[in-house]
Amino acid sequence: MTKTDLLIVGGGPAGMSAATEAASHGVHCHLVDENPALGGQIYRQAGAADHHQTDRDDTLARKVERRDDRITILREASAVAVFDGRKVALSRKNSTELVDTDVLILASGAYEYVPPFPGWTLPGVMTPGSAQILAKTMGVSPGKRLLLSGSGPFLLAVASSLLKVDVEIVAILEASPRWPWVTLPFRAWKNLDKWKEGWQYVSELRNAGIRIRHGRIVVSANGDNDLTSVSHAAVDRDWHPDRSKVETEDVDTLCVGYGFVPRVFLAQLAGCELEYRSEIGGWIPRRNADMCTTVPNILSAGDGAGVAGVLVATLEGRLAGLVAARRLEAIGDAELTSLRRPIDAELKRLTPFRKALDRISRIRPGLNSLVDDETVVCRCEELRWKQVRESVAFGGTNFRTLKVQSRVGMGPCQGRFCWPAMARLVAEQSGCDPKDVGPSSPRPPIRPVTLGALAAGVGGES
């Protein structure tokens, strides 16, 4: 079993910032990331063998790599489980091993929220994030004619990445009505630089002739074996579609995503308490101002602790790195107090912008009305809403009971992908709040491991 002072899970902005901050105060740490290169989703770098030019912002990654005296990077490794306290099982290729760490920082990021709708399982329907990966890391176009749909500024970023590959973007459908700038609180305008960034995307896309249509959502994806067309409709304030205003567009690719869901599975396995905050993605680890979860010496930073974007993730990562350094007695209390002051101030400055954006892009109940009895709601097990609805009537009121009654979440994804949206459907069906339905209950391993790799772990404990 490997022993380390500090283990950081996730090589995105939060994890990289935590590593450099802790290392700059003399802490030795291990940084685990699943990808061949650091960066996470936002700074995704092209693989080493790939010379395709990407819009990389890799200064953070370079900083981490230069600190190789103190930061050990474990690439293409997955943290698959946490056992008794802070023993983390890492899986790499054909082996699994335990790493015993004094302090653990979880910076696992977030994944896309995709609500079910008729036809969403057709080949050709994907998340904006996966289209962006194709474009950014492989320079591959996801299709010929493409429609982007959902909510939030990420759609614009993806569209911008797609401009660099050969694909015709038919339109971008943003569910929220034309962004209600005038209703924003005055404080939000203090973050003018963030709004400017958004505006840059908008003007870039406008110059490329791409239409952004507000107040519309996809109501169905159509086709027999592959996607051939998409129907979309105008929505009201709660995103209830007006079926009299449906338009159909011939496309071969549809990217749908309504923001992000924090990846909290490791925190759950570690026994961290969760709380429900729908405006920042749903279930998040309960934290104090030091980024500490309810389990001693387990910290959580970045989108995995509540979706707030790259700037906040970077700041939270730095703060987590500082607190870890304090816990490991690399710095004293006074040092921590003075070092964190500018970080706290900057986090506070970003708050109004965050809150405004949260309010604009929060998930509205109308999305539930897209689902009919025949819509697949658990993709792995190909369960239709009718089956899950019946199970709800027989007391399947949370993830665990639905799972044993109807196999919801029994497939390879363990409910990661479908449960966030299904929880809203189940809540509506049983007349309660999504928070009463609860989160999914992940079981280790949270990433695929072969039986042989697990068998090879025998004796790893001694």
Add this chain to the structure above:
Amino acid sequence: MNRHSDVVVVGGGVIGCSVAWSLSKRGLSVTLVDKSFPGRATSASAGGLWPIGESIGLGCGVIYHAAAGEESPGEHPEPLPSDFMNFLCESNNRFPSLSAELVRQTGLDIEAESGTGLLYLLFTEKDEKHADYLLDWVGINGARVSRLSQREALEKEPLLSPDLRGAIHFPGDNQVNPMYLAEALKRGACANGARFVSETEVTGLTLRNNSVKEVRTTRGSIACGALVNAAGAWSVRLARMAGLELAVYPVRGQIVCTHALKKTLHCNLSASHCYLLQKAHGEVLIGSTTERCEYDVGVRFEDLCALSAGAVRAVPALQEAGVKRTWAGLRPGTPDELPILGPVAQLGNYFNATGGFRTGIVAAPLTGEIVAAYVTEDALPFPAEPFLQSRFDDVNRDAPSSTGPREARTSAETPFAPSPLGHRRD
């Protein structure tokens, strides 16, 4: 929720559902109260229906024995009483008709297989010695088994390791989907008029004149004519609310589940480091540990590794299979590994349906019938006296120091043998 029910059944695992179904078939009004605590045994069961295999200590028994190593008492696990084997066989025989009846009634297929059979895999000389012993034992007790050579075993199960020396084949030991079994029984009970109250915890019992008058829950009270305790590993808590001590304790079992694979295994397999079976949906389940650790439903890395290594040793082709998830459940264990069913002396309308330990799934159909017969005072479908809680009181009565009921209760609080597996020989 203030309503009256002829019978309140507490616990929505396979036993509670079976009791509720049997009672509702007899025309009684039944309320099934359930709180899905993590780790109920039904959802951590592999669903093996191994009446003979389990009775002679295969499945978890041999794994526990092998893991205990030097500390193991004796060469191999001891078989349970032959009465118990007959009870399990009798219950197992009900599956074909039960399965058909539940499909008719609820549309749910409980995936009860026939013809799968169980193979006890012999890899070492010690395993072979154990096999000789078992064949003698089951021979005396008239069970249907046969000894297979390595070649014969590989014909039945081609992907077994060539290190295999031979096997014992139990053609009547098959499998079912335990979750669907519980769900179908529950929906069947509801179709018969039973009421299912989900995610509701019992907070107390109102007792009067040596009987249970009312079950108090987090959602109000239910007046009842009788109470059935089917709360599995948690049944001791419910019993305490009735002022009773039960010799039941949680025994953890950890289990590993692969992704759905194409047809890989044709038999259920039991070896000294794990058991394996492939379910109807394609997953291979690999179990299981046997440990006392209170209500901890976590898994341990080293145990998962050991189970995985056992599986790869038995079926090397599984090396590349992906592990989908691992988890643990709490079996309701008893000191003599036998269930606790039926009435108690202290309360007239209280009935146990607990202590199913490792065999709750196969025992579920007959357990439901027996407990329902006790409640309705009908003739028992099987002689169930060996399963009364009072068998432990008898032990206490025999002991010279404890004669009064108070002493009996006190001594029951520290139940008997500390080992999760009693090694009682009949």
